[in-house]
Amino acid sequence: xxxxxxxxxxxxxxxxxxxxxxxxxxxxxxxxxxxxxxxxxxxxxxxxxxxxxxxxxxxxxxxxxxxxxxxxxxxxxxxxxxxxxxxxxxxxxxxxxxxxxxxxxxxxxxxxxxxxxxxxxxxxxxxxxxxxxxxxxxxxxxxxxxxxxxxxxxxxxxxxxxxxxxxxxxxxxxxxxxxxxxxxxxxxxxxxxxxxxxxxxxxxxxxxxxxxxxxxxxxxxxxxxxxxxxxxxxxxxxxxxxxxxxxxxxxxxxxxxxxxxxxxxxxxxxxxxxxxxxxxxxxxxxxxxxxxxxxxxxxxxxxxxxxxxxxxxxxxxxxxxxxxxxxxxxxxxxxxxxxxxxxxxxxxxxxxxxxxxxxxxxxxxxxxxxxxxxxxxxxxxxxxxxxxx
Amino acid sequence: xxxxxxxxxxxxxxxxxxxxxxxxxxxxxxxxxxxxxxxxxxxxxxxxxxxxxxxxxxxxxxxxxxxxxxxxxxxxxxxxxxxxxxxxxxxxxxxxxxxxxxxxxxxxxxxxxxxxxxxxxxxxxxxxxxxxxxxxxxxxxxxxxxxxxxxxxxxxxxxxxxxxxxxxxxxxxxxxxxxxxxxxxxxxxxxxxxxxxxxxxxxxxxxxxxxxxxxxxxxxxxxxxxxxxxxxxxxxxxxxxxxxxxxxxxxxxxxxxxxxxxxxxxxxxxxxxxxxxxxxxxxxxxxxxxxxxxxxxxxxxxxxxxxxxxxxxxxxxxxxxxxxxxxxxxxxxxxxxxxxxxxxxxxxxxxxxxxxxxxxxxxxxxxxxxxxxxxxxxxxxxxxxxxxxxxxxxxxxxxxxxxxxxxxxxxxxxxxxxxxxxxxxxxxxxxxxxxxxxxxxxxxxxxxxxxxxxxxxxxxxxxxxxxxxxxxxxxxxxxxxxxxxxxxxxxxxxxxxxxxxxxxxxxxxxxxxxxxxxxxxxxxxxxxxxxxxxxxxxxxxxxxxxxxxxxxxxxxxxxxxxxxxxxxxxxxxxxxxxxxxx
Numbered sequence: 001x002x003x004x005x006x007x008x009x010x011x012x013x014x015x016x017x018x019x020x021x022x023x024x025x026x027x028x029x030x031x032x033x034x035x036x037x038x039x040x041x042x043x044x045x046x047x048x049x050x051x052x053x054x055x056x057x058x059x060x061x062x063x064x065x066x067x068x069x070x071x072x073x074x075x076x077x078x079x080x081x082x083x084x085x086x087x088x089x090x091x092x093x094x095x096x097x098x099x100x101x102x103x104x105x106x107x108x109x110x111x112x113x114x115x116x117x118x119x120x121x122x123x124x125x126x127x128x129x130x131x132x133x134x135x136x137x138x139x140x141x142x143x144x145x146x147x148x149x150x151x152x153x154x155x156x157x158x159x160x161x162x163x164x165x166x167x168x169x170x171x172x173x174x175x176x177x178x179x180x181x182x183x184x185x186x187x188x189x190x191x192x193x194x195x196x197x198x199x200x201x202x203x204x205x206x207x208x209x210x211x212x213x214x215x216x217x218x219x220x221x222x223x224x225x226x227x228x229x230x231x232x233x234x235x236x237x238x239x240x241x242x243x244x245x246x247x248x249x250x251x252x253x254x255x256x257x258x259x260x261x262x263x264x265x266x267x268x269x270x271x272x273x274x275x276x277x278x279x280x281x282x283x284x285x286x287x288x289x290x291x292x293x294x295x296x297x298x299x300x301x302x303x304x305x306x307x308x309x310x311x312x313x314x315x316x317x318x319x320x321x322x323x324x325x326x327x328x329x330x331x332x333x334x335x336x337x338x339x340x341x342x343x344x345x346x347x348x349x350x351x352x353x354x355x356x357x358x359x360x361x362x363x364x365x366x367x368x369x370x371x372x373x374x375x376x377x378x379x380x381x382x383x384x385x386x387x388x389x
Numbered sequence: 390x391x392x393x394x395x396x397x398x399x400x401x402x403x404x405x406x407x408x409x410x411x412x413x414x415x416x417x418x419x420x421x422x423x424x425x426x427x428x429x430x431x432x433x434x435x436x437x438x439x440x441x442x443x444x445x446x447x448x449x450x451x452x453x454x455x456x457x458x459x460x461x462x463x464x465x466x467x468x469x470x471x472x473x474x475x476x477x478x479x480x481x482x483x484x485x486x487x488x489x490x491x492x493x494x495x496x497x498x499x500x501x502x503x504x505x506x507x508x509x510x511x512x513x514x515x516x517x518x519x520x521x522x523x524x525x526x527x528x529x530x531x532x533x534x535x536x537x538x539x540x541x542x543x544x545x546x547x548x549x550x551x552x553x554x555x556x557x558x559x560x561x562x563x564x565x566x567x568x569x570x571x572x573x574x575x576x577x578x579x580x581x582x583x584x585x586x587x588x589x590x591x592x593x594x595x596x597x598x599x600x601x602x603x604x605x606x607x608x609x610x611x612x613x614x615x616x617x618x619x620x621x622x623x624x625x626x627x628x629x630x631x632x633x634x635x636x637x638x639x640x641x642x643x644x645x646x647x648x649x650x651x652x653x654x655x656x657x658x659x660x661x662x663x664x665x666x667x668x669x670x671x672x673x674x675x676x677x678x679x680x681x682x683x684x685x686x687x688x689x690x691x692x693x694x695x696x697x698x699x700x701x702x703x704x705x706x707x708x709x710x711x712x713x714x715x716x717x718x719x720x721x722x723x724x725x726x727x728x729x730x731x732x733x734x735x736x737x738x739x740x741x742x743x744x745x746x747x748x749x750x751x752x753x754x755x756x757x758x759x760x761x762x763x764x765x766x767x768x769x770x771x772x773x774x775x776x777x778x779x780x781x782x783x784x785x786x787x788x789x790x791x792x793x794x795x796x797x798x799x800x801x802x803x804x805x806x807x808x809x810x811x812x813x814x815x816x817x818x819x820x821x822x823x824x825x826x827x828x829x830x831x832x833x834x835x836x837x838x839x840x841x842x843x844x845x846x847x848x849x850x851x852x853x854x855x856x857x858x859x860x861x862x863x864x865x866x867x868x869x870x871x872x873x874x875x876x877x878x879x880x881x882x883x884x885x886x887x888x889x890x891x892x893x894x895x896x897x898x899x900x901x902x903x904x905x906x907x908x909x910x911x912x913x914x915x916x917x918x919x920x921x922x923x924x925x926x927x928x929x930x931x932x933x934x935x936x937x938x939x940x941x942x943x944x945x946x947x948x949x950x951x952x953x954x955x956x957x958x959x960x961x962x963x964x965x966x967x968x969x970x971x
Contacts, residue, residue, distance in 0.1 A: 084866050087402050101405050103779075104869035111870045117863035119882045120968045130881075131871025162968035182871060 033096060035060035035218045036081070036186060041090030043076055043242075050076045051087070052242040061216045063209065065223055065233035067253075069265065073242040074222045078188055081220060083107050095185055110179030114191040116171050118163040124174045125150065125159040131181045149177040152211070169200040176208070180215070187212070189221035193228060205231055226266045230254065238262045260386050263304045270310070270354050272303045282385070285345040285352035288320035290380045295387050302386040307338070307357040309382035312366070316375035324373040325354065337363050341374065406780065409874045413774065414781050420771040421784055424791045426827065427843045431806035432798070438652040438809060452653040462650075465632040466657060469618055472549055472633065476556035477613040483557070484564030484609065487706055490699035491565075492572040493598075495691045497700060505707040506565045508714060511947035513904040513921045514559045516940035518626035519928060520713040521546060521555055523720045523937075526627075528727050530716075536727055547629030555623035558713065560613040561706075567612060571605025575687040604673055611669040615662045619799030621907045626928055634658045635907070638801050642911065652809075655802045666797035714944065721938035736938040744927045744935070745918025750942050753920035756837050756909075757902035764842040764849060764898040765891055772853035773879065777865055796847035800907025803844050808911050811836055832914040840912055841902040849894045856890030857883070885965075889958055896954040900947045 034057035043051040050073045058064045066074040079085040081092055083104035091100045099107050118127050125146050132142045150156045153173035163171050172192060179187060192208070193201045209232045212219050223229055229236045230250040238245040238253060238261070246258040257263035260271065274284040276295045281288055284303055295301050316324055325341035332338075336359045343352040356376065406414070442448045457463045487506060491499055509517060524531050525546040534541035544550060579601075583593040599606075621635040628636055634654055642651040722732040739746030771792065775785045795803075811831040816823045830836045860883065868878040884891070906921045913919050920943050927936040962969060 082866070082870065083404065084869075086404055089402060091402075100402050103404050103407050103410060104866065105407060105409070105872050105874075106405075107870075109870055111867065113861075113863045113867070115861050115863060117861045117867045119864065121882060121885045121965065130868070131873060164968050178867070179870070184870075 034058060035062075035095055036220070037091075037093040038077070038081065039091040039093065041077070041080060041087045041092070043073070043080065043085065043087050049242045051080070053090070054239075054242070054244055055090075056237055056244065056247060058218055058220060060218055063212050063219045063221070063232060063234045064237060065221045065229040065235070066237045066239055067223055067226060067229040067266070068239035068245075070224060071241075072239040074224075074239050075190060077239075078190055078220060078222045081186070082109055082111055082188055108184050109186040109188050110182065110184040111188040112172070112175045112179050112190065112192045114194055116163075116175040116195075118171055118175055118178075120163055123160050123162055124155060124166065124170075127163070127174055128178045128181055130178065145181070149181060152180075153177045167200075168196045169204055172196065172204060173207075176211070180217070185218060187217045187219040189219065191223055192221065194223070194225065201228075208232065230266070238265065240265070257304070257384060260302060260304065263384060263386075268307050268355065268357075270305050270307060272305070272352060272354075274301055274303045275299070275349075276301060283349075284378075285343050285349055286323040287343075287352070287378050289378060289383060290321070291383050291385050293385045293387060299388075301388060304384040304386060305354075305378060305382055307355045308336075308359075309379060310354060310356040311377040311379060312339075312356065312358055312362065313375040313377055314366070317377070319377070321380060322375060322377045323352075325376050326373055327370045328353075330370070334360075336360055339374075341376065343376075409876075410780060413778055413875060416770070417774045417778055417781055417784055417788065420767075420774055421788045421791075423767065423771070424788060427839060428791060428794055428798075428846075431803070431810035432794075434809045435652050435655055435802065435806040438649065439656045441649070443649055452649055453657075456650065456653050456657070461632070462637060462654075465634050465637045465654075468549070468631060469633040469635070469658075470661070472552045472556065472624075473614050473618040476553045476560065476617045477610055479553070480557045480560045480613050481564050481568075481606070481609050483706065484561055484568055485606070486702055487561075488565050488568035488572050490703050491569060492575075493687070493689050494696050494699040495689045496696040496703070498703075502703045502707055503569075505710050507562045508710045509558050510562045511900060511904070511951065512714070512717070512940060512944045513906055513924055514555065514620050514622035515626055515906065515921070515924045515928065515936070516717050516944065517558045517713060518551070518555045518623045519720065519924075519933060519937055519940060520716040521551055521627055522933065523716050523726070525551070525554075533727070546627055548627075548631040551627030551629070552624050552631065552633070555627055556617040556620060558709070559620065559623060560616045563616060564609040564613050567605050567609040568602065571602040571608075573686075575601065577685040577687040580687060607672045608669055611665040614665055615797075615799075618662055619658060619801065619907065621801060621910070622925065625925060635799075635801055638805065639910070642805065648805075648809075651805055655799075655805050658799050659797070659802050662799060663797040666793075670793070717937050717940050717944070720934060721941045723934065726934065736934040737942075739923075739935060739939070742927055742932040742935045743930055744923030744932075744939070745920075746923070749918040749923040750920045750939065752834075752917050753903055753943070754946060756834060756841065756919065757899045759834065759838045760841040760845075760902040761895040761899040763838060764845070765895045767842060768846065768849040768894060769853045769887070769891060772850055772857055773883065776854055776857040777862075777875075777883070779865075792850045793847055795843050795845075798844070800840075800844050800905060800909075801911070803840055804908040804911035807836060807840050807908075832916070834917055836912055837909050837917065837919070838902075840908045841898070841905065844905065844908045845898055845901045849897055852890055852894055852897070853887075856887045860886060888961055892954055892958055892961075896950060899950050903943055903947050903950075 036058040038054060038056050041051055041054045042049070054073070054077060056064075066077060068074045076085060080087045083099070083102055083106075087100070091098055093099065094108065119130065122130065128149050129142055129146045132145055137145075146159075147156065150159055153176055155170060155173055155177070158166060158170060158174075161170075163174070166174065172195075176192070189208075193204055196204065205228060221228075221232065230253070233250055235247060236250055236253045237247050240261050246253060246262045248256070248258075253262060253266055257266065257269075263269045264271070272284050274282040274289070276293065276297050276299050277283050277288065278297060280290055280292060282291055282293065282301065282303065283289075289303070291303070293301060313322065316322060323343050325343045327339055328342050329340040330337060331340075336357045339356045339358060341354045341356055343354065345351050354376075439452055440447060440449060442451075457466075487502075490496060491503060491506075521529075523529055525544050526532065529546070530536075532541050532543045532546075546554075579597050580593065583597050588596065619635060621639060624631075624633045624636045625639070634657060638651050638654045638658065641647045641654060720726065721736050722734070723729075724731045724733060724735065739749075745752070771788065775789050775792075778785055811825075811827050813825050814828050816825050830839070864878060864882055865875060868875065868882075904921055906925055909919055910922050910925065913922055920939055924936045924939045924943070927933070927939065
């Protein structure tokens, strides 16, 4: 099982780190004040804490993804930003204005739900015009604006279709256009792609990001899909059990997970148990790895390495970070092989079990079978160390 | 831990309520107030009366003790239980076979049988009793063997036999309706699995079919029990000397003007139905989605013997339903039964008999229209505010719970409670005497309409709630994000999407208001007589042919409204099928 940190000292420090340090993303322009600030927001349902003192900042024009498993509080957080739920305590500040106590109708946001919530009895154009007919705008101005938005999402020829007559992807785009009608300062996306099939989802991922960059609208998206978060976001916020586990760029989240939870939730990860030998070295089965840490010699800690980071060697080298592994199982996944390896250990520690991804290209030159042991190396520079608290 | 401590210190964040939200809260309060006036206060009044004497002094259980020690009265309670249990068992068994035949066999004429099963709904229960009298009464067709052509057969109609016969006919359609819903939710995969495991048909029936309809079966039983236990019309006409609670209340209040005993019997009438209602609620709450969205609907397979047997059974029931209607029609046309069997419309001239005649009929139509109009608006508005409203959660929950209450209230109890509540010119609270603001409603059309709306409130409310729950809960969120006020979304989206449900509710109110007797029999005034009540009174006075004629008018009107409803619904679905799925 994964170990989510229950308190949130880490989350807080990470947040301070991210926001206070000069976080530079090439596409966004830095302003002195973050566009959206969530400060110490807590929300409990009965005795269950859905959000436990959550704080985060979003820069103007940034695309931020909140990523986490179901029930981690991510949707609650989004709904609090929208004013659809009331937080117990804490503040939400948008564009320098404290909106904590404002009802949704007085806030400035557009929202796309997982279900799209398109009005079934109105056409695509009428759905988009829904918020525009409100403010005594002139009819032709409304029409022009609707046409512009339909064009923006590439649905001009579907203007007079009802939602039931549109495909899932088209409905999604109508919902997106509708959310943008009032040119909101903040775009909220609640699992906008999860009702779609894989192929449409991939197309829409890039379309939404392109649109977001073009309009420069600050966007907060909630998802449980790591691919969505990794491909779309400027920054990812990983949440678990009402706490922020880590805030970082997609690269940071994937390559430098701050907690075992993040390591496990995003991508695939081998968790190995190690024993500290010295200040620089950790023993893990037959491997002696040169990784820095702060634990006392003799104490136990967890090492983590991605399946693609384990190197399969052509021949066994006599180095402390290499060993011979038995192939327990081989799965063919198209682009790569997925091997389950078992490194037999001495009698003191249990066997080391590893999942290794071997690209098809590398595997072609090699013949591996379940009978022949495979020499492998665990490169210390790719190993993350998690010390017990 | 630190954050928890912090959250204890900080004040809770509450949103500022906008003008629209105050409007919505005001409306929620109004709909709660309506239920307080329409349900809670009258009911409290009647409960209080049952433990007081004529002058309003507290007497504890004395009235109940008196009831159970008066030999003539005490029997009715067990009589009521006896006929209710037996009628329920017979009606639900028949309805189960009928609904099973409609959903699980490949017999012919299903849509016809489906329609005919509902026929009794469009008639007042008195009409079924009148039909029984014409068939099995002293001079009935069957009793006299078609006036001597055949050997006669006297079933001894008056008494328990007649009541049970009438009640089975009366509550059969309700049971079929409920069981049809349960039986049509089926998952073919379960049956395939059962066949693959080589289970016998009987085993499949007991392990797959019965568990899946368990909850509808329970519901059907409780609904039928309540209907029979509280029905007044059938027992009034064919009960003879067999006393039941419903007729006792009527006799005590109308016959002897003994209001105190009337209220006491009311509470006794209310207790079992309220209990049935609570048990049903508890059972239904345990129901889980047995049929998931991935279920494959069962396609009944041809089975020659099964289909023939099913057809035979349904044909028999349909023949009874049509036959009874035909008998009522025949009875209304025959000159002088059984001596002068020439046909004519003379009984449709109500001038020579009491009961109010055609004006009573038009009053009923007017009352049914008002009930449909205001009832639908009230029910849907209230359901909307409870389901889609924001804030004041406790008030919305309380209103929801009180909206369930009328289901457990027999019409007679509502009627009697309204007499007490609305007839009082003043309210006395200790030393203070206040004028009763609702007193002017007494003896008006309004009180009749209100009593009908309350009487049929819960089913309509549940229909409206179900329709609203089917809508995406985020419509309102999206509208708020677009700064569109809630009433605009209600008008432009919620109402159009819910239109079929609105029509269904209106139709339900109309038909029920047209045929009901129980609540209004205490409330109609000499100036506003009603058709269904006129049937009872004419029958009572021996003008049974005129009663039959009035019943024909009522039935024809109800069926006409039903046909109108079907046409309207089809028209709407056709015009909106571009966006309406299914």
